[in-house]
Amino acid sequence: MDLYVRKAVIGVFAKNIMITGLISLTLSFILSIQLIKQLSDISLYLWLGLLVFVYVIRFTLSKRMLKDFNQHVAMISFRVGCLLSGLIWGWCGFFFFLDVDTVTRIYISFTLGGLAAGASSSLSADKYSFLLFTLPVLVPNIVANFIIGSEESIGMALMLVLFLGFITFSSKTMGATLIENLSLKQKAEKSEKEVRRLAYYDQLTGLPNRFLFEDRLNQVLKKHKRDKNKFSLLFLDLDGFKCVNDNYGHRAGDQLLKELSWKFQGTIRNEDTIARIGGDEFVAILQNITSDGAIEVSRKLLKAACSPVCISNDQVQVSASIGVAIYPDHALTVDDLSIKADKFMYLAKEKGKGTMVMGDMIYV
Known part of the structure; x- marks a missing residue:
């Protein structure tokens, strides 16, 4: 028994x-x-x-x-x-x-x-x-x-x-x-x-997938709209990940994603959410947080992203670009907030590796 x-x-x-x-x-x-x-x-x-x-x-x-x-x-x-x-x-x-x-x-x-x-x-x-x-x-x-x-x-x-x-x-x-x-x-x-794990969580990293992320984002928006509080939406894209795949193979790339996911997960609070929505694309929802608090968490994520990972006896290092959109400062709906965070993330990539953009502000 x-x-x-x-x-x-x-x-x-x-x-x-x-x-x-x-x-x-x-x-x-x-x-x-x-x-x-x-x-x-x-x-x-x-x-x-x-x-x-x-x-x-x-x-x-x-x-x-x-x-x-x-x-x-x-x-x-x-x-x-x-x-x-x-x-x-x-x-x-x-x-x-x-x-x-x-x-x-x-x-x-x-x-x-x-x-x-x-x-x-x-x-x-x-x-x-x-x-x-x-x-x-x-x-x-x-x-x-x-x-x-x-x-x-x-x-x-x-x-x-x-x-x-x-x-x-x-x-x-x-x-x-x-x-x-x-x-x-x-x-x-x-x-x-x-079945629930396969439906709601990324199989490689164990983080929430796009489906679960979108559901949580909608719930968070409703809650913060009701409570009249702020929350932040972060779009994070790894810089240099393609080179890891090209030089070390896809297994090495998978190992890098898993280790960075663990580090990202340890950076945010229990009530927050970080999800993997694509190959090297991550998103995070930071609840009940000020702009300064979002900047602080983003810097921790940037630091975690550039920390070396041992792959095939080599110390492999990448970086990240982060776009941060604040509700209700930058947008009032899920779609508009996602568009803003995505736009800020691409502006960060244009400014160089290891950069975070929030509205008109650029942080390195």
Whole structure:
């Protein structure tokens, strides 16, 4: 059972324990009404108190199991809870069973059989939890029936043995189906994540692609228009990248793009976005930032772009040209803002390598 499936199973158990526990406690109270007529108050109250105590502990642990709880510890805790619950019910199925009349014995055996049947479904995802609960529930009652030795009791014992075998087989089958379904769900989620990654992220660098960038740009524009704040759009184009491809090959060019992408990503803030929209073309969205702040980030990007990268034992170095457009100073729409940033970027390239242009201002 891999980690994903185990986590899903623990989640199912944690959610089900409230329902199954309440059913178990309800049955214990109903059964106690019948037992109190024939047993001492102390033994019955002790049994009932222990059962309530164990389930309260299990309810409490189930809340932790749904949070960031160590999976191995969570599973062991759940199995121990199953064992304790089973033993307490087994106490009823053996000691109480021997001290009551025939009608009440039937009540007890049918109650235990119902609990075991429910466990075959609710605990089917983990065979150990199922067996740790079911065997202590049914085996003592089977033994007690044999001890009584009457024709009816022996018949009931044999029926319970067959019933135990049937629900064990049934639980195994249901458990295998559930685990298979959880595994298929895991594969489907992985496939969905991969499709999303391919659709929204650049395969080479892992940065957002043009599609995701345009979506974020539209969202950022709406947000800043509503909040009446400024944001910056940066267009960055590498200088000298073609020479790297020509001299060292496309694999070297890919390596350069990946390393520079990591450096660019480390330059911006978490709330900002940098994307690759073409071969050596990058764009960045800087939210809630002043013109001076945009200039500072642009200089960091220029510095990152010209940092040497080791390729084929050579220190390869390129530079970048950046165009910066500010909302709402330079444009009010996504298209106009993109046109301005692109225009400023080409002006920067004309001024020379390692240059940034923002409106009428040129920075080297």
